[in-house]
C-alpha cells in the first residue's frame with residue numbers, strides 16, 4: 001500500500017468522498033501498473049482537480065455535463081507512455097513509438113506535439129521499453145567514438161604506440177647485430 005500524503009486544511013470544503021474517489025482511481029492505475037508511485041502524486045492531483053471541476057459543474061448546472069471534451073481532461077501525458085506502448089494524445093492510437101509521420105497527420109511534429117500536451121522536450125515519444133532499449137544500443141555502439149575529436153585522439157595514441165614498438169624493434173635489431 002502506498003502512503004498518501006494529502007493534507008487536509010480547514011478551508012478545504014471538498015467532501016471526503018471526492019478525495020476518496022480520486023485516490024481509488026489513482027490506486028487502480030498503480031495496481032494496473034500503468035502508473036509508477038512517482039507519478040502518483042501528479043496523477044492524484046490531476047484526477048482530483050478533474051473530479052473537482054466535474055463537481056463544480058454539477059453544482060452549478062444541477063446536471064452532469066455529458067459532452068466529452070475534445071481532449072479528456074483526465075489524460076495526463078505521463079499516462080500516455082507505458083512500458084510497452086505510447087498512445088497518441090491527439091487520437092488515442094497506441095504505438096511502440098510516435099512517428100513523425102503519424103504526428104504529421106495531426107499537423108504536428110515532435111516539438112509542437114510536446115508543446116501542445118505539456119510534455120518535456122527531452123521526453124522520448126516512445127514506449128518505455130523502446131526508450132530503454134535505445135539507450136542500451138547507444139551505450140553499446142558508443143557514437144561518441146565516431147566523433148572527429150575522439151578519432152583524432154585515438155589516432156595519435158595509435159601512432160605513439162606504433163612509434164614505440166618500432167623503436168623497441170630497432171633496439172632489438174641493433175642488439176642482435178651487435
Ligand SMILES: [Zn+2]
Pocket residue numbers: 088089090091092093102106
Ligand atoms: Zn494520433
